[in-house]
Amino acid sequence: MPGLRRSAKPDRNAPSSRALKVLVLGAGVGGLSIARGLLRDGYDVTVFEQRPHLQAGGGAVTIWSNGETVLGQLGVDMTGSGQLLSSVEVWTSSGRRLATLDLTAIVDRLGAPVRMVPRRVLLERLLDGLPTERIRCNSRAVGVVTRHDGVQVEFDDGSWVEGDLLIGADGLHSVVRDVIGAQPAEPTGWCSWQGLVTLPDIAGQHVAQVVVGERGNLGLWPAGGSEVQWWFDLPWSPDFVRPERPIELIRSNFAGWSDAADRVLAILTDDDLAHSPYPHFRHPIPRPRGHGALTLLGDAAHTMPPTFAQGTNQALLDTMVLCKAMSDFRSGTNGDLPSALRWYEKTRRPRVMAVSRVASLQVAHGEAVLRPAAMVSDRLITWALTMFLRTASHCRLSAEVSRELGAAHR
């Protein structure tokens, strides 16, 4: 965006007497969802995105019941998108069934579906109804200055903008995270090669498959129509050198693990692997995560490995809790703005830490570690996953938010 962005200096009026000016850095799922939530609640929100266009790369993400509930609260219509899932089968690479997770039990207990949705579709749905003038592309933030009455964000073209509040939803290598002095993300030693492939006879299937071997795992998850999300996880280190023919590396590690995997391996080419691998990172969760009128949301606050596919869902839960903090602040029940932000961070921290810790366990990466799971009943494993999701999802607060939104719309 050329030229100097000038904005009215934040005034010192009581915040509740005018719409607070909220700056959001990053237009990923986190940035777009918090923008939707705060616009819904009457704030003056602008999202700044470094990329020239909004387009989602990569494959698909799993939206679990906890994330789907927040999308509903944000008015994002997910009807007909992606593929609803009913179970996840876990196998060993030698063809032994380890467990079947019954997702319908999770859906019954948590009250919302589990679906696999291509990232591009999720982005479209999040953007639907979000005023385009609220998103400024080509705006790469390079600096943040905090003031007693707000924040100033500086961009790489020399321009700047001021606001009352800055939400860093700028992902793994967040600039805002640097400003608050939180530690950078650390690689976990694993990576995913992943993407979407078309398998015409898969249409309508709602069973996802994970196959775990001695030194890696793969997943094949239907993502709507005849699209299937595939992933192949392998060890990774920062000195990884990309092979000239990555497909050969993948085939040599995973051929023969399952019939479906062999079909996918036969179709994939080096072009399909062009954007992979995606190394797995994990952030230490800072305490507190922000300061003054700054806070973090989504991967900027808590990048975690994709095991359990919770990253996007946790960004959505951040959104729900931050909107609640802001709404309590406005109604005068949550102190001043920094106190409301610290309440959001403290409320999220234990849940996020638990999810991040579980996502970092090596369970999905070694057949030997998972073997005892074959002795546990599917019912017990499903129950444990349901309880884990329930505990991590602020169910009571979520019900309260849904009730308040329902009452506001009556």
Ligand SMILES: Cc1cc2nc3c(=O)[nH]c(=O)nc-3n(C[C@H](O)[C@H](O)[C@H](O)COP(=O)(O)OP(=O)(O)OC[C@H]3O[C@@H](n4cnc5c(N)ncnc54)[C@H](O)[C@@H]3O)c2cc1C
């Ligand atoms: C291989 C893999 C598979 C995954 N699968 C799943 C899954 O199945 N389910 C799930 O829930 N999660 C999954 N995740 C995690 C999920 O992708 C992330 O948790 C989620 O995308 C986080 O969204 P976000 O908006 O916080 O960050 P991002 O999506 O990273 O968005 C950050 C945005 O900020 C912008 N930005 C960055 N720096 C700046 C700057 N300085 N100025 C302006 N803009 C900036 C970026 O361009 C980007 O658009 C997976 C992750 C990986 C790596």
